[in-house]
Amino acid sequence: MRCTNCSKESEISIASNPFCKSCMVDLVEKRIRKFIRAANYLKKEDRVLVIGKFADKVIKGIVKGLPLKIKIKEDMGFNDDPKGFIERLNKEEHEYDKIILPWTAEHECCLFLEQMLGKEADFSILGNTIRQKYIKLFRPLQEQELEIFAAAKGFSFQRRKKDIYTNILDTMDRKYPESRFSLLKSIDDLAVALDKR
Numbered sequence: 001m002r003c004t005n006c007s008k009e010s011e012i013s014i015a016s017n018p019f020c021k022s023c024m025v026d027l028v029e030k031r032i033r034k035f036i037r038a039a040n041y042l043k044k045e046d047r048v049l050v051i052g053k054f055a056d057k058v059i060k061g062i063v064k065g066l067p068l069k070i071k072i073k074e075d076m077g078f079n080d081d082p083k084g085f086i087e088r089l090n091k092e093e094h095e096y097d098k099i100i101l102p103w104t105a106e107h108e109c110c111l112f113l114e115q116m117l118g119k120e121a122d123f124s125i126l127g128n129t130i131r132q133k134y135i136k137l138f139r140p141l142q143e144q145e146l147e148i149f150a151a152a153k154g155f156s157f158q159r160r161k162k163d164i165y166t167n168i169l170d171t172m173d174r175k176y177p178e179s180r181f182s183l184l185k186s187i188d189d190l191a192v193a194l195d196k197r
């Protein structure tokens with residue numbers, strides 16, 4: 001199969017579109033840039049806390065030329081419990097204008113399922129982050145895409161541990177490809193609706 005973009009031999013297929021590695025990397029970078037710029041998340045001189053070295057590398061590539069006061073924090077424990085990680089950040093939250101998380105589509109969907117199926121049903125950190133301090137840097141991406149992108153940038157990307165929520169997502173994906181994107185969209189709609197109340 002040929003790359004959808006440049007017609008070189010393709011190596012990867014995303015949502016049944018074949019891509020070569022270099023076009024894939026460009027595409028991912030563009031998608032993150034668009035996500036960050038569209039929401040106008042970052043302003044000059046913002047005090048920014050970035051979680052993890054990979055997110056730091058990506059954000060610096062995107063905001064070239066924009067003067068920010070960036071501090072990095074280890075992402076230890078983030079991947080398996082992003083909600084707990086955010087709760088632990090509460091104390092130092094006020095020191096920053098923005099906090100950038102290595103948050104993927106999987107983190108979003110799994111947390112949503114967890115809240116839907118649990119007793120607490122806390123949706124406060126779900127949805128697009130427009131009115132919030134937290135920026136979910138990799139939310140428009142799937143783990144598979146992020147893995148390729150990270151490798152091209154010299155980082156190793158750790159997938160989430162398999163649990164009942166990732167299993168539900170995998171089952172949905174097999175039956176209805178693209179369902180993950182519909183779920184993300186629904187989460188956004190729900191977050192907006194809850195915010196208006």
Ligand SMILES: [Zn+2]
Nearest residue numbers: 003006020023
């Ligand atoms: Zn290509």
